[in-house]
Structures are given as C-alpha cells and as structure tokens.
Amino acid sequence: MMLCSVCHRQLPRTAARCRSCGTPRDGEVHLDLVLPGGDRLPLDRPLAIGRAPASDIRLEDPSVSRAHARIIVDDQGTRIQDAGSSHGTFVDGRRLDEPLNLAAGMRIELGDSALEVVQRRDRAAALHTVSVPAGISLVVATPTVRRARLRGQSLRRPRLRSGWSLKRVDEGAGESHFVLKDHRSAAFVRLDGLEAELVERLDGDHDLVELIADAGVRGGPDGPARLARLLAELADRGLLTGVDGAAGRDAPAALSWLTRLVTPRQREIPGVPRAIDAVYRRGGWMLFSTAGLALAAGVGVAGLVAFVGLIAGRYGTPFVVAQRVGLGALVFVLGRVLLVVCHELAHGLIAESFGRPISRAGIKVALVFPYVFVDTTDAWFESRRRRMAISLAGPASDVVLGGAFAIACWLAAPGDVRDILFQVAFGGYVGALFNLNPLMERDGYHVLVDLLGEPGLRRRASRRLYGLLSGRGADAPDRRLLVYALASLAWSVLSVGFAVVLSLRYYRTLAALAPPALVWTVLSAFYIVLALPLAIQLLRPLWSRMSRPRPGIAES
Secondary structure (H helix, E strand, C coil), rough: CCCCCCCCEEEEECCCCCCCCCEECCCCEEEEEEEECCEEECCCCEEEECCCCCEEEEEEECCCCCCCEEEEEEEEEEEEEECCCCCCCEEECCCCCCCCCCCCCCEECCCCEEEEEEEEHHHHHHHHHCCCCCCCEEEEECCCCCCCCCCCCCCCCCCCCCCCCEEEEECCCEEEEEEEECCCCEEEECCCHHHHHHHHCCCCCCCHHHHHHHHHHHHHHHHHHHHHHHHHHHHCCCCCCCCCCCCCCCCCCCHHHHHHCCCCEEECCCCHHHHHHHHHHHHHHHHHCCHHHHHHHHHHHHHHHHHHHHHCCCCCCCCCCCHHHHHHHHHHHHHHHHHHHHHHHHHHHHHHCCCCCCEEEEEEEEEEEEEEEEEEHHHCCCCCCCHHHHHHHHHHHHHHHHHHHHHHHCCCCCCCCHHHHHHHHHHHHHHHHHCCCCCCCHHHHHHHHHHHCCHHHHHHHHHHHHHHHHHHCCCCHHHHHHHHHHHHHHHHHHHHHHHHHCCCHHHHHHHHHHHHHHHHHHHHHHHHHCCCCHHHHHHHHHHHHHHHCCCCCCCC
C-alpha cells in the first residue's frame, strides 16, 4: 500500500488514481462525471450506472434500464460500455456499440437522463470536488420521475424506509456479499445475493403473496423461509416503514429498571468528525506511512518488554501514587481518559486513511462508565481486511501508548513521576486487553465476526441463550451460537472472579493506605458494577420462565 500524494489516503500501488480525491498519477488526464444537479464524481474507479438499487450511480428514471451502462477504469484508460440496456447508451448523439474511451466535453445520454464528462483543471481542485464515497450507491432523482406513494401503507405491502444504500462488497477469492445501510440510524444489515434481490422488491408495490412466490422462484423451497427471516431482521432494525424496532420489547417489567440501567446512553459532540479530518490532513496521515508504522511497531514491542520487566521486578502498585490510593486512582482514571480519546482517534484516523470519514462522534455512558466513541460503520462498505484493520487500530493505539509510557517508566528514577508513568502504562494494557476480548462487543469481537463471517454473532447468540434459559427455544439450537453464548457467560463469570482475586491480592497494601471499611466499600461497589450485566443476562430469561403460567393451571 502507498499514500496518495494529495489527500494522503491509502491506495493500492497498482491504482491509477486515488479513490478518495481522484488525483491521477503524473502525466494522466483526470476526468469527472457531472451528475444531474451539478455534483461531480471522479472517474477513478469502475462504476455501474442504472436503475437498480445496487448501482453505484442510481438513476430513478423509467427510461433507464436496471443495468444500463458501465464505466471501466484500467490501464487502457477510462471507458464507457453499454450493459445491454433497452434504450441504448448514446455518447455525443451516437449509439454505443462497443467500449469507448471517454474524453473531456463528452455528453452521455441514458434514456432521458444526461451526464457530462469534464476535465479537472488542476491537482488542488481534487480536494474541493464533491465526491460520493466509493461503494455507496448514489440515488439521482431526475425530473422525469413522478411516483406517488400511498400514506398509511399496509404492512402487507412491505417497503423499506427511504434513505438507504445497497452495495456489493467483494471480499476476494471469489467471495462477496451485500451491505444495506440505513442513513438515518446508521444501521447495517449484511445480505447474501438472494436477500439483496428480495430487498429490491420491498418497494411497497408488491404484496406478501407476490413476494413469497417470487422468493420461491428465486430461492427454491427455502426461499419463503429466507424471506421471512429477512423481513424479521429488517423490522427488528427499524428499516421497514411503519414498523418500530424490537429493542427491549422482551424485557420483563420487573427488570425494566435494570435494563434501562445497563442500556448505553450517548450524546453526540458536533464538530468532532471535522476535527479528525483536520488532524489527518495536517499530519495524522504520517502515522500510516512506512516510517510511521515501523516506529509504532518498535515502540509497542519495546514497551511490552519494559512493562514485563517492571512487573517481574515487583515495581509499582495499581492505583497507588506517592503511597496514596486516592491520588493513584485519580491518575489512573485521567490516564484512561487520555488513552480512550487516543483509542477512538486511532479508529477515526485509519477510517480516514481508507477514505471512510466518520459521520458522528460523542460520549457514551454504559453503567456508570463514560466512553468516547466515533462512528466508523461505513467500514462495512470496505473489504474484510480493511474492516479488521479499522477494528484493530484502537487496541494498537493502547499498546503503543502503553509501551511509550512503560519505556519512560523504565528509564525514570524512582519517585512520584515514575509512579504516574506506571499507572498510565498499566491503563494502556488494561484497555488493550479489554477491547481485544472477543466475547464482548468491542474491537476483538468485530475482528472475530469478520474472521468467522458471522454478522450479528453476539445478538443472535444472546437470543439463543435467552430462549434456552426462558424455555422458549423450541427449535434446534445452532451449536455455534450456543457455544459462543456459553463462552461469553463463562468469560463474564471468570472476569468477576479475576477482579475479586486481584483486589484481594492488593488488599493489604490498600488497607495500609486507607481505612479498611473504605476499602471494602469501594471493592464491594466495584464487584456489584462488574456483576450487574451478568445478573441481567441470567435474570431476564429466568424471570420470564418463572412468570409464565404453567400448563394445566387455570387462573381464577
């Protein structure tokens, strides 16, 4: 991989142009496609043009075929080819019979829609071109379309909510899938080929009888069942018009306060996405250069060795600075805040390097713990390798920064400064282990999902465990989901047990620095906070089982 010379985004070494800004290699002429409405799209990658939702440029024009034309970008230049359209593709008034090299000034006519090819004046203009992120279908509404929608549409004619993108993502080695994104909620649904075809039919013009018959034709005997699962998934995500999401509807009333307590709450902070973009453009891109990556790897490895040496030499006590527990805890918390900000910044910067700028960022509170978050959900439009890189960037930041503070601690003379450096280094490695845990919905979990190709693994496994414990799991359990759910449950138990053992290991040191009653009060509160999610996971289904009327017992 190498970085673009203008916007510094990553691009393959064999790429003719940057996907993000469209800057060509020296000596090449760069072309833009002017869309209806005036927006410009760099002709830097292959594009599918048509009326189908999966098109890169979607023209909502009845005279445009579902697959109308293709833009080809390769070593031979930039060409346009008709894709077997009904009305044909015309360039400067001539019908296209074979691929044609595009040049500035050409006019492309597809049905009643027209596109223009123009040349970018200079390299600096690349940064100001209005560009559609690669991989997201662009919907262009033309003046010729006049389609009425009925209000209060019956759910018997399911229709996707407006504001969505459907894109095919190639994983390499002949593997591919489709990703459906809701632009309102940023929800993503991963689809296979049949499901993507069925999604295109959810336009409100087809009733369930037609959809079931179509699913049977397209998918065989299993088609109707797959349609039912697809509709349930879309309804659960709030992607169907007139259907609310199903989050939390199974929660027992008696446990609703606990459910609300563990449900994360978040608040967006305006301006953060622009700030991350500015950080990347003003020097953050250097972290992804060859020298930057080599330096980060060296610091990470050397820091880990230094930290192991500190532990082996029995130097440092967690949460203790200058023989004071309160001061040490404060230093640890402030260090974690700094590391968390850098963790999320790393996610945002690597997403920027792939040309996927974050859409929102803010603060999230889960239980009593505050978190900083950045939304990198557009990574689902990238390949599996790039999604994993974005997920691993945060823990890598924890390891590198923890390593830097560990090296500084190793070199520092004994004293308060060395205590502070140890607490921050300790916080970095704790954060890395926490975020790499594949049994919690953190970075390690997302990497595992990509490795296994099992989207929604935790959610589906939680439902399977809920059905098993509540007695409502009538169908045969999926062994993979059950194994993951039980492993997650076991990890939660072990985590609580490890926290108890570790706290008791340092109890004498802590009790010598603070009143025992205060130490036990803090530790007890810590145990409760750790055990609360586990209690919710077990109590909800068990309460549902106990509160359900038993067969054969009539209510008076």
